Amino acid sequence: MFKLAHNGNVLLDTSKSAPASAAFIIEAIEQSPYSECEINHDAINNYFSSATPERILVVATRHNATLSVEISDDKMLATGTLTLAKGGATLSFDEAKKELVKAHVARGYKQAFLEQLLQKQSELPPGSVVxxxxxxxxxxxxxxxxxxxxxxxxxxxxxxAPKLKEDGSVDMRDFGKLASVKPGELLVQQQPATPGKEGFTVLGDVLPAKPGEVHTLIAGEGTEISKNNPMELLSTIAGVPVEINNGMRVDDIFTVNDVSVKTGHIDFEGSVIVSKNVEPGMRINATGDITVFGTVESGELTAGGDITVKQGVIGHQKPEDKSLSCRIICAGDVHAPHSQYCYIEANNILLERQASHSSMKAKSTIQIGQSELPKGRLFGGEILDATKLIAGEIGNESGAKMVINLAASATEMTKEIDKSFSELTATNEQVDSLQAALEKADLIKDADKKNELINKIGTTQLHHSQQAEQLEKQVAGLEQKLNTLLDEAILTVNSVLHSDVEIHIFNKLLKTTRNFPPSSVKLENNKIEIEFKT
Structure with a gap:
């Protein structure tokens, strides 16, 4: 009844036997070997509605399975779209691979992907698209x-790690035996940076990896790099190991019960441990760390490392000049549970519970409170400088004056940029004037004098050109440092930010006129903005 043409069309010769209806033709196709072909409903319907019906009627078309390969915009994914056959031939594995080649797929191909896609030909109805x-x-x-x-x-x-008592409680005054090392003991094992692993696109383009940043192992005082293994840091003296950037140092330790009039002030090359308290008016100066297991009351501590006070720092405002009687200054970090009427200066200042009427200055972060969501209180006094300030509550309802300065060091940085830029301008002017002098020297008729003068001017010009290049790099570096500082400057409040708090970020000022819920405060578009936390 039906005949298959070379172009894949299924034909019906109506001259021999006119079909009774469209339904008759469709039923006949479905019961024929061409049942999976795409039925041409339009042609069939037109045959019965036409006054002059065609003698040879195209009732269906056979379609082979096809595969198209699409490459994503970022060239990281090649997706195959398979259209299943309708009465035609299925797509073989080799034919499918040719389509991948045509699409220029060069890397990341997995045979299992293609096999899984082609397997759909035996699972889904004819003509399905997957x-x-x-x-x-x-x-x-x-x-x-x-x-x-x-x-x-x-x-x-x-x-x-304070010691546990027999009853399960923690003894906050007993931290066990002091950590110490012997000469020749291994302190640090260096693990070299890795080069990374390059990536690639499906078209074969190589995506280079960024190698790991290389740092040099630093031998602090009392240590040395091993002569047998440059990846190992060894102690050269007996003492207490202290972590520094990219290495360690070993300190001798001075231990004392109390710092009082009986002991006198302490000035020590190394670290100091005070088992109890630092009494009013006493000073400790150490090149290493200072650890006080009791309190510091109206004392002065200065350290080249960290300062840790386990029971808090307390002072008062001196009546004669309004200065604070307690001062804590270190190059590392300050750790204490609370601070009252105290001046603190450090890299990071970390107070567990509260800071009241204190003046604090940090190169990086001031945090009042513990854990990942600090809820400590900060009121009265002044934040002289910090990049980040994190607290639970800032200010209070009593209206105690609270002034916060973030990124204050940016002021000095801008002065340094202006100074370097002025020097750069002056240097460029000197280079230009020397160029004019060279052109005049070239007019001298005496060859010897001309060459001598040109060499002299050229040497000076080269010096100023190199100086200008260095100044350009210096200006660019300072500007990048300034932009980073301003981008990172942020105040984070996890409970409430009270009214009448003055917030300075660089040269901008915001004074709160009402209470704010948990929020963050930072520079946005050269203006201080408050963003509520969700």
């Missing part, structure tokens, strides 16, 4: 930076 990944690119994996593994317990590690 898609799936055929090749996947790989993003580069950046290298890991140099890592320094501490092989001994440091003083800071020890202070984080």
């Amino acid at each position: 898609s799936g990944p055929l090749a996947k690119g790989r993003l580069p994996i950046d290298g890991k930076p140099t890592k320094f593994n501490a092989m001994v317990q440091t003083l800071k590690d020890r202070l984080k």
